[in-house]
Amino acid sequence: MKKIFYILPVVLIMVSCSKSQSIDNEELDHFISKLDDKSLEEIKEEMNSNVSQFESFSKFFESSFSNDIEIINKEDEKYEEEFKIDTSGIGKALHQFDNVEFTQTYEDYESQLEFSKNNSDSSKLLDLGEGVSQRFTPNKIYYHDGEVRTDSISNYDVDFTFDESWGKTKPIDSIDITYKVTYVKDYDVVEISVDNPTASYNGGEISLVKAEGNYIYFTMSDTLSAPVRIQGYNEEGKVLDRSGYSNNGVAPGEMESVFTEILGYLKKLQEKLNDDDFENTAEFQEYLKDNLSNLDFFNDNDGIFHRQYYYHGNVKSLKLYFEKDSENREIIFTARNYKPFNENDDLFVMETEDATVLLNNKGEQVITLNGFDGLENIGGNFYEDYNHFYYLNRTKKQLDTLLVYDIKALSNGLIGILPEQENEHYTLVTSNNIPIGSKSFWLLQEVGNIVFGITTDDKHYILDENANSMLIPGVTKVYDKQSDDRIMVSNTDRKIGFINSKGKLVIPFKYDDAKDFEDGLTAVKFNDTYKLIDINAKVLVDTEEDYINFFGEDDNNKRIYKFDYGKKSYNYKGELIEK
Amino acid sequence: MKNLIILLILTINFTFTSCGSDTLKYDFSKIKSLAETKALIAKMQLENKDEKVDSTSNFQEITLKGMHYAGVPVKSALITDNYTLLTTDTLNFSAKNLLESLEAEKGLTNIADSYSDDIDFFWKDETENKKLEIKLVNGKHLAAFGDKDYAELTINYKPTYTIPLANLHKKIKTFENQPKYILNIRAYDCLYDIILNDIIITESTNITEFNLNNYITGPNSSIKIIAKPSKSEGSKTFHEQSYFSATIINKSNNEPVQEIVKTALNGSNSIVFDTEFNSILPYYPIAWTDGADLRNDKNLKKKVIALYDKLGKAILAKDKQAINDIFYQKDFEMQQLDFDTNFETARNEWEAYLAIQTSSYKYTLANDFEIEFNDGGKLIYTYAKDKSDMIIFTGKGYDDTLNHYLYQPKGSNELKIIR
Structure with missing residues (x-):
């Protein structure tokens, strides 16, 4: 309840600080309509508790809003590059989406999506230069149940930092998104200075009002579009580094009065509410609508926009770069669900204010569980929260609490349960909690998509989805990577060999040391030196080295084999790299 | 937003x-x-x-x-x-x-x-x-x-605890002489059993220091040590450099009380060393001294299970008084035998019981176990065969186990935890 009324000052500030346009503002209307089901008493109580908080806030905001005007010593001046169109990053920007994933979570009957780039660059977006803008437009949403949606989706936010709302709670498999980069191809330059303080451009006017030390204040006609870039120059014509700025519909010095006015308005509202001046909520809402438009700060009648800039140097003139011509490039990429819906009968968890709701792949509500909080699916019909494990009993539509030590979901659909202690054997059950398989295992290990069951005597079994276990003879250790259909294994003599994904020993135990395969090649040690072999154990190169240092990477992220402290190196094809 | x-x-x-x-x-x-x-x-x-x-x-x-x-x-x-x-x-x-x-x-x-x-x-x-x-x-x-x-x-x-077990230090008596009998062992390539006053206090171990006070109930004590080949690398005989030495010292003044043995070991048979020593203490616990001989008790197995079941129930029910009653005599006697008046010892012990209580949602009992009789059948210890220990407490990602020496006071029909 308190939150709703708290929005009012925020809405007022946003309206006043951003555009200073008409009072017919969507946010404000939305706020007023939110009061529909509130009683006057509730509104009064909330107003009383929030006016004082806004007072504190406005004090903070006023004092932190303006920089100090100062004269900068010549030696302390900082400079930057003169503006130029830099499109060099665009090519890379267009290729940054080869592996984009999103996480989909569900809350209060809405899907929340957050995107991430899953390649070697940063998971966030590349930073593009001045005069370049980028935009994402979703084209198609492929839901897991087969629905493909194209209408009313273009405004969904492709955000690489925050969760954003993406409409209905229905699992999405993938999304086609258009990425469009727009950059300035040609521009006009308008210059104003202390000597020539006024310039006309495109039917509008730009006027320098004040230039003092590191500070410059000028106005622009409302009709002019915003410049791509504004740069400040010192008297020698060097481009100064900017330290701060403020753009407003309101003239400097009047900002304080905006807050005073909002506060005054809120206090007036508070007084009227406390004096019982309104019959009912509707009357109060009506008053809000009529009265807000009378506030001065919404009526920007001067037709000009105020800009103040601060620099690391004494600013004497400005250059404003206006876009004359622009060009676009665009690509379409596909983003995939990081944790896609597996089986058609899976359910997913949605938290609401008072319950945990389980929905099916169509987004239909199947089971509502009151009093559960922070429930997460482990796999199959198994869930956990902070304190307990649960099995979802679909027939009874209830969660059965499982008082066990641990539950582990495996990629082949099996569930391993440790009933009492860490130090005991996993028993296997199906996703429906039915015991399966005749063996229990000391450890369960997943390598790639293969599940290994390990017994206390170090015997390794491959487990299929029906918990059938196949012994891999001789193997006492499985290493943790699968690549090129090879998994490194060792035996009781600590000799290393390789199995394939079917568990067949395709390269026998004969190496003293080895690394996992990459690009069909790896390094192994036998007869005292390291050899590079292919996946059939054919020796391609004898490096004649007895010490391997580490793997490096070339420019294309391909492996480099380094020996003897980097004195001898081979590329990923096994070719000697010349110094 | x-x-x-x-x-x-x-x-x-x-x-x-x-x-x-x-x-x-x-x-x-x-x-x-x-x-x-x-x-x-x-x-x-x-x-x-x-x-x-x-x-x-x-x-x-x-x-x-x-x-x-x-x-x-x-x-x-x-x-x-x-x-x-x-x-x-x-x-x-x-x-x-x-x-x-x-x-x-x-x-x-x-x-x-x-x-x-x-x-x-x-x-x-x-x-x-x-x-x-x-x-x-x-x-x-x-x-x-x-x-x-x-x-x-x-x-x-700190939280205040009124429960007696957390305030044991207030009950601990102090004396002018407070001997702490410690068995010090130096050995190479062997394992050993230690039997004090006919109580097997450890088996097949290579630990080098043992607190003996907890198993002393009178001024004269007997100690028996059985040294065995370590069986490392499959060997059934002592290594040619195997040796064993054991001394009892009084840790309160670091003076030797009795040297038990100092010898080289050879052959394949276990070697037994035994002796008696003056185990004078200013305080002797009642401990199991008035306990019944349990060797012919036909219901003993049921009584063991009943005791651990009672403990499990007390912990799950978060019944602090019941937990106190189950452990009080053991903890009091052990802290008194250590002449330990530090408030933290009892507090830490109590908080360890509370930690089990807070973290567990289930307990499991061993039903198949071996019973070892000590001191003429008055003191028993059990070895679980079907579980890792006599009682296992389980919570989400949490486990703990307990196993104790038990006795049955004369006139009672219930076992009690004593060490």
Whole structure:
């Protein structure tokens, strides 16, 4: 309840600080309509508790809003590059989406999506230069149940930092998104200075009002579009580094009065509410609508926009770069669900204010569980929260609490349960909690998509989805990577060999040391030196080295084999790299 | 909506500054618990309505004037659910004054190790821990702290336990001579069993130090040690360099009580060393001395299960009195035999039981176990065969096990935990 009324000052500030346009503002209307089901008493109580908080806030905001005007010593001046169109990053920007994933979570009957780039660059977006803008437009949403949606989706936010709302709670498999980069191809330059303080451009006017030390204040006609870039120059014509700025519909010095006015308005509202001046909520809402438009700060009648800039140097003139011509490039990429819906009968968890709701792949509500909080699916019909494990009993539509030590979901659909202690054997059950398989295992290990069951005597079994276990003879250790259909294994003599994904020993135990395969090649040690072999154990190169240092990477992220402290190196094809 | 979040952040983290009266109104030295701290904040709140002190927050910094510690003005108080941090002014010898106040209250203490240039003092008792960090501003001058040096006092209030088990130290008797009999072993390439007063206290071990007091019930004791080949690398005979030596010492004065053996080991048979020694103590526990001979008890297995079941139920029911009753005699006798009057021992033991209680949602009992009879059948120990131990407590990602020496007091039909 308190939150709703708290929005009012925020809405007022946003309206006043951003555009200073008409009072017919969507946010404000939305706020007023939110009061529909509130009683006057509730509104009064909330107003009383929030006016004082806004007072504190406005004090903070006023004092932190303006920089100090100062004269900068010549030696302390900082400079930057003169503006130029830099499109060099665009090519890379267009290729940054080869592996984009999103996480989909569900809350209060809405899907929340957050995107991430899953390649070697940063998971966030590349930073593009001045005069370049980028935009994402979703084209198609492929839901897991087969629905493909194209209408009313273009405004969904492709955000690489925050969760954003993406409409209905229905699992999405993938999304086609258009990425469009727009950059300035040609521009006009308008210059104003202390000597020539006024310039006309495109039917509008730009006027320098004040230039003092590191500070410059000028106005622009409302009709002019915003410049791509504004740069400040010192008297020698060097481009100064900017330290701060403020753009407003309101003239400097009047900002304080905006807050005073909002506060005054809120206090007036508070007084009227406390004096019982309104019959009912509707009357109060009506008053809000009529009265807000009378506030001065919404009526920007001067037709000009105020800009103040601060620099690391004494600013004497400005250059404003206006876009004359622009060009676009665009690509379409596909983003995939990081944790896609597996089986058609899976359910997913949605938290609401008072319950945990389980929905099916169509987004239909199947089971509502009151009093559960922070429930997460482990796999199959198994869930956990902070304190307990649960099995979802679909027939009874209830969660059965499982008082066990641990539950582990495996990629082949099996569930391993440790009933009492860490130090005991996993028993296997199906996703429906039915015991399966005749063996229990000391450890369960997943390598790639293969599940290994390990017994206390170090015997390794491959487990299929029906918990059938196949012994891999001789193997006492499985290493943790699968690549090129090879998994490194060792035996009781600590000799290393390789199995394939079917568990067949395709390269026998004969190496003293080895690394996992990459690009069909790896390094192994036998007869005292390291050899590079292919996946059939054919020796391609004898490096004649007895010490391997580490793997490096070339420019294309391909492996480099380094020996003897980097004195001898081979590329990923096994070719000697010349110094 | 992101703007709203920013606004909320801006308004939540306030530091309150008062311009009220300068009189010393709020004395933190009188505060002895978190509840009293909350009460003090409520008082501040009532008396400083303009400052909007939030009594519900669990992380709050207050800079009201009038706060002090036994008369030393406190500039700011950071109060959380876990600790209270008081910082004095950098004026008027506040660090020196605060140290003097604490020494008057808690007594003198040594300078504690510090990783920084600060000087730290530490006081610890049953109700609270206090740490005073002197921040030297005037320069490192130990003889007399300077006028600008200031101090940070961190106080952790401890929960109070009224349960007898957590207050055992108050019952511990002290004596002029308090021997602590320790068996010291030096050995190479062998394992050994140790049997004290006909009680197997360990089997096939290579641990080198044993506290014997816990198994002493009178002034004369017998000890038997069976040394065996270590069987490492499949060997069934002693290694040619195997040796064994054992001495009983009194750790309270580090004097040897009795040398048991010092010899090289050879052959393949176990070698037995046994002797008697004077095990004089100023206190002898009742322990299992009045226990019944359990060797022919047909219901013994059921009684063992019943005891661990009772323990499991008490823990799951969070029945503190029942937990106390089950362990009291064991813990009291062991702490008395150690002549340990430190309040922390009993408190730590009690908190360990509480930790099992807090973390568990299930217990599992061993039903198949072997019973070992000691001291003429008066003391038994059990080895679980179907489980890893006699009782297993399980929680989410948590497990713990217990197994104890048991006896049955004469006239009773129930087993009791005694070691």
